Amino acid sequence: MTVVEVPSLLLPADEDLSAPLPASTDVVVIGGGLAGCALAYYLAKCGVEVVLLERGELNREASGTNAGSFHFQIALHQLTGSGVESDRARLLGDVRLLAAAAEVWSGLEGELGADLGVHVTGGLMVAETADELETLVTKQRIEQEAGLSTEVLTGAELRNFAPYLAEGVSGACYCAREGHANPLLAAPAFAARAIEAGGRARTHATVIGIQQDGTRPLSRFKVLTTAGSIEAHRVVNAAGAWAREIAGLCGLDLPVRAEGLHVNVTEPRERVLTPMVQHIGRRLTLKQAANGTFIIGGGWPARPERAPLRYSVRWQSAAGNAAVAVRVMPALADVRVMHMWTGVWASSDDLMPIVGEFAQCPGYFACVAPTGFTLGPIVAQMLAEAMAGRSPGGLPAEFRPEREVALARN
Amino acid sequence: MSTSAGPTCDLLIIGGGPAGLAAAGVAASHGLRTVLVDERPTLGGQIYRQPGPGFVVHDSRKLGADYLRGQALVDSARRAGARLYTGMSVVSLRGTSAVLFASGPSSGPGSSVGRGRFFGDGDDEDLVVTTSSTTTTLHAGRVLVAPGAYDRPVVFPGWTLPGVITAGGAQALVKASRVVPGDRVAFAGSGPLALAFPAQLHHYGVNVVLALEAGPPPGPRSLLGLLLAAPGNLELLRDGARYRLQLQRGGVPLRYRRVIVRAEGDDRVEAMVHAAVDANWRVVPGSEQSVAVDTVCVGYGFVPSIELFRLAGCEFGYDEDLGGPVVEVDEWRRTTAPGVLAAGDGTGVRGSAVAADQGRLAALGAAVDLGFISATRGTGLARPLRRRLCAKERFRRALRPLFGVGQGVYELATPETIVCRCEEVTLARIDQAAAATRDPNVVKSYTRAGMGLCQGRNCQWQVAAAVARRAGLVVPQVALMTARPPVRPVPLGIVADDSVPDEGLFVR
16 A cells, blocks of 8 residues: 655644744735645745735645546536537636646646645546537537647547446547646645745634724735734735635625535555546546545535534435446446545635635735636636736736626536 | 435344344334344344354354353344344444445344345335345434444554454454464453453463453452442452453463563564553563564453444543543433434443443333333333443442553554554654644544544544644544544445436536
8 A cells, every 4th residue: 555655844844833923914815725825835936925824724624625636628517508619718718727727737746846646647528428428529629729638539449548438438538637636735735835935824823803904005904813913915815615704804705605525435446547537417526546546526515514513424425426436437336435525615606716806905815716726726826926016917807806707607 | 315215213223232232122122113233244242242154053052151141132132023134334324314235244034145124114024125236224213323342452563463463353253253363372451351351262272371461460459449349240250250260270371560562573473572561551661571472462442433423423521441432321321412322332341231231221212212111111111220330330430440541552652663554654654744733634634544444443543642642632632533434335336326316516
C-alpha cells in the first residue's frame, strides 16, 4: 500500500496559526480553503500584505473533501437542457476558463515546489443513449473551437481504448489534460508557501462582524473575529459555501449556497483504470487513485445536519451513485466500498465563479468558485493580479459579484 | 429519502452475543415481532461463540460451559419466536431504520445464505427479501444495538509481525475453528480475562509459556473490597480462583505488573520482550526481559464497538476502565437517540452476565415503549434484573484497583512504529501532523491514518492519544474521527440500487 508522505514543509506548523491577530493589514482573506489559501499565496507573491482568517482548520471543508478531479470538459452541470447549441456562447467562455485552469494546474507542482499528487491521466466523458452521444459530439466541437483538445471515441476504437467500459456505453469524449491532484495537499501547500512569502494565517478565528469607515481609506474595514479584531484596507470573501453569510455581514448579497455531496471510496485494487470517467447524462465521476482505491462521486447529495454536525450520508445517494458506476464499469460490482464521505460545495445560481470587487462596497471582493478544486487556483491568481494592479485587462465581467443572473441552469 | 416501504418489525436487535440473544428471548416472549441479525456465521458472540459452519457437535459438554450457556440463550430466543439471522451485516443505521446485507456464510436453523426472511406488513411469512444482490432497509419500532467489544488495540514495536495476535482472535481460532495458535505462546494483558484467556488456551491444549498481567497481584485490601462487594458475585470470584488454579496446575508462570514492550523477529515473532511497569503501566527502566515464543497473544481489555451508536447520533460519556467512550443510557437502556436502545459490552465492557441482563432490561424497555406491556408490569419484571446489575456494578468497582487501565498502554510505540497498519503510517508521522492540529480528522487527512480497511478501528485511539499528548489534553477531550457508513465494507454491486432515480445535478 502506498504511503502518502507528509513533507513537513507543507504543514504550516512553523507559523503559529493561533497567535494573536496582527493589528492591521492591507488585505484580509476570509476562508482557509483552496481559493483563500491560493489567493493568500498569489497576493504575498505579488508583495501584497495579507492575513488569511479561517474559522476552523485549513482545508477542512469543500477544498479538502472533494475528490480532487480536474474537470476541463463541458460537463452535465453546464448544460441547461435547452440544447448545447443554444448555450454555445456561454460554453465557449466556460471552456476557455477551464483551459486556462488546466495550464495553472499543470505547472502548480513546479510553482509551489511540492508534490501535490498531480496525475494527468486523461478523462473520458461517456454517453449511453443516442441523445447523449449527440450531445457529446456537439460539445466536443465547442471545446475544439475554444482551444481545448478533445476527441469522441466510439465502436472498436473505444473498446480498445477503454475495455473496462460496459457494452452499453456507446461513446466517450476523451480529454488528455484531465486528471486529479490530492485535495488534502493542495490548499495546505498554498498556505505554507504563502507564509514563506510573508503572508500570515490564523485558524480558529471566526469572523463575526465587519465594520466599515469610509473616511479611513487605508483601514476602511475592521474585521471582528472570535480571536480578536484586525483592521484592513481590503477584504476578500473566500468563504466558499458560507460566502453568503459572510457577505451578509456587510449587507451584501452573494447568490451562493452550501450543498452536500456524496463520495464512495472502495478498497484498493490492482490498477485497471487510468483515466477519470464521467458521464454526460448521469451523475458520475469515477477514478482509481494512486493507491488503487476507486473514488466515485458525481454530485449525489448528502443530507444537511444542524451545526456543528457535518453533512450525513444519504444511503439513497450511495446506492444511486454505485448503480451508475457499476453500470458504466461492471467489474466494479465486487469491489468493496470501504468508506463513504460527504463534502460540501459552494453552489452559485449560475454555477459561474464569482470573482471581483463589489461596486456598492469598494474594497470588498469575492473569490468563490463552484467546481472550485479545478478553478480555485486560476481564479485566485486572476484576482490577486488584479488586486496587485498587475492585470491590465481587469477581471471578466461575467464573474462580477453583482451581475444579473440571466439563466438559472437546471 | 425516507421511505416507509420495505420490511418491518417491532424490535431489531443488532448483535447475537449474550446481550442480543437474551433480549431476543424476552422481547419475543412478550409478543414483539423480533428480528436479530449477526454478521458472524454463528451466534453466541465472542464469549458464547458456537463452532463454525461444517462442525458437528457430538458431545456438547466437551465444548465447555460457555458453549452450553450460548446454546441455551439461542434455544430460548428461538422458542419464544424471535427470528435469528446470521451472516447478515448492518452497514448503516439512521433513526430506527437499518441497512442490511448478507455479508457472509450463515449456519444453523433459521437462516440461509444470502436470504433473509423478515416480517412483512400483512402476512408475517410472506415477505422474502433476497439480500444477496442488494441491501435491504429494515424499519423497526425500536432498535437494540448490542455490537459487543473488540480487543483494545495496543501498539508496540513489532505488533504487526505475523504471530502477534489479539486475545479475542486467539479465542475465536480455538472456539470456532478448533485451531491452536502456536507451539510456544505468551500472553500479555490485563483485566479479569487476563487469567481467563491463558487458562482457556491451556485448557484447549495450547503450550502457554508465560502470562503477564499489567495490574498488581490481588492484595489483602483489594480482596477485602471484593469480599464486601461479593454478595451475588461468588460465581465470578470462583471463576477467577479457578483460572489461577488451572494456570498453576499447568505450570504456566503468571507475572504481575509486567507488560509487553516489543515483539522481535524477522519474518515472524521469535521473542517477546517484557518489562516491569508502575501503577500507570509506565515501563520501569532496566527491567526488560525476553522470552522465546512463536506466538504472542495480546489482551489489554476491550473497547466497545461504537460505530453504530455514533451513526445513530447517540451521546457518550467516557470511562477508560469500561473501554473508553461509553454510550449514555437511561433506566430502560434507551440511548439519547430516539428509538435506539443499547446493551452489552458495546456500552462499556462488563462481561457476559451483565450483558445478558442489560439485554433483557432493554427488551423490557422496548416492550413498554411499544405498548406490549404496561410500565408497571415492566418495572416489576425489571426489578430482579436491576438488582443483579447493581450487585455486579459494585463488584466491578471493587475490582478497579486491580484492573484499572494505565495510560502507559498508549505509550509503547516508538517513532518508527507503524500505528496505522492499513496505510502504514508511523507514530513520527502522526506526531508531526498532531503538531499542527487538535483535530484527529485533520491528522487523518494529512497522514491517511484511519483511511484503510479497518476504518480506523485500530489506530483511532492511538491518534487521539498522540493529539492529546501534544496538546496537553487527555484522550477523552479529543474528538474522534467522523463516523460514516458503511460500518462494514460492502461490495459496490450490493450498494448499487438501479431504482434510485438520477434526477440530474441541480434538481432539488
